[in-house]
Amino acid sequence: MAHGEIRLDHKVILGMVTDGASVLDLGCGEGELLSILEKEKKVRGQGIEFSEQAIYSCVEKGLSVYHGDIDTGLSEYGDGSFDYVILNESLQQVWKSGVVLNEALRVGRKVIVGFPNFGYYSVRLQVFFGGRTPVTPSLPYMWYDTPNVHFISISDFEEYCKNRGVSVLDSVFIRKNSVTRILPNLFADTGIFMISKTPSPP
């Protein structure tokens, strides 16, 4: 995987993680990102994944994974037991997003969150003019088969951080496979944030 084409969001996250760090990937899927991180950054990785089939793929990749819910799987970990906790494309799929975020911020010294932006202009147009549930490259599902249970916009997330005293250490916005800075809540289809509970470290 790592020698082939790396997805842009994975590249962005790869750029955020330091060498040799410990990483907990919540909702790690088939372990694509985690194995890139282990290969490129020599991280000590651990994943949590709900799908049994995905677990088999992870183990095949030599990853250490826990088969279970991310809503319940974090309580045993002590405060700050990982350098990074990653929630890429998974925060919008858990029932108790707020609880999971809090737990992630407790367990990880830094938390990286990547999600499809519900403020993306195409989403707005589809809702406003079409009166339809939006389908976009980062929100590719129909209403009846989507795994997403929450919709978050970049502005929502920024406001959440501000209100909760969560520091945003870094943010990268993606539009159609390139990084963008222009009015991200309108033009980015994906947002990736690195946040932390403690005040910004030096």
Place this chain on the structure above:
Amino acid sequence: MDVVKIMRNRIDKSDHLHKRTSKGTQHEDPKKDRGLGIVETRYFTFHELVTLGGRKLSPVTLAYETYGSLNSEKSNAILVLHAFSGDAHATGFHEGAEKPGWWDILIGPGKAFDTDKYFVICSNVIGGCKGSTGPSSINPETGKSYGLKFPMITIDDMVNAQRHLIDHLGIDKLLAVAGGSMGGLQALQWMASYPERVRSAIPIAATVRHTPQQIAFNEVGRQAIMADPNWKSGDYYDGPPPSAGLAVARMVGHITYMSERSLEEKTTARRDPASTFKSTAVLEVEQYLSYQGNKFVERFDANSYLFISKAMDHFDLSGELTHALKRSGMKALVIAFKTDWLYPPEHSKEIVRACKMAGVNATYCEIDSPHGHDSFLLESEQQGHLIRHFLEKVAKE
């Protein structure tokens, strides 16, 4: 009773009067040429074992088998641990036998525990009756079988005895310890007792502590044995064994090893409202259970049943596992089965929790298998996939 007799004759006997096959139990072409072929049990005797309870057992013999070859660095050894009624014969065929060892689906050339790569060891637990020192062995002090004079043993004692064998084989550090059910308990005990001597552990369908429910089922089995007039306070080796009691104990155990669905699949209940109550089995499930019970008495010793089940019931690592694993650098693969209600997935998650708290790198998978607790003996594909790749990873590090 005829059904039982016929089925009994079919199993593990050289004098087959009624050779019959029955659906579901027949092994397809065992591929003897591809597998390990004929394997033999060997014996290792050491001077003395002091049990956790402070009793001395001397001498101690362990029946064991090995498959594959130990590499020059002695770094490819895997100790496989058997369940309650298992033995040292984990794979391959004994001379003249029709059935292979108990974990043949996973151990062999090209299998999950690949004997082309690894040196796999399996020994019969102490307290057992398959060649290792147990209550049916001769007590050198009396010249008679130990019976109830055999010391109370624990899972801890079983593992200590195995450690003597590992020392004897010149292995300093095991690549892995692995087993299901009581084998899983031993794997956990190895993790706790000798964290510096194992690189990884694979506890399957196990638990950190025997719960009152699990103890209760074992107690019913023990009471059935002890209520058999032939038991004679364990001093029955000169006469008929307490077979009826032991068969009932096995029946209870067997029910707990299966899921509702697997029991359903093994048997189809033919209910005949016109029948009168008989003491013989009428429904297929009754026949199936009495077949299992009667088959068991031919190969197992009732006192071993008492001692080993007690050892399991005393198992409790809940307080010490995390502490023992801290800074061990060990890796763990914990496997549970969705339909296992004897050692349900919740119990395996507790093992993972202990690993997490100790900072041990653990992988956990709950396999959606329909076979209940017995899945660890039957599920080759998913279980094999996990074990194969996990071992490859550990071996590389």
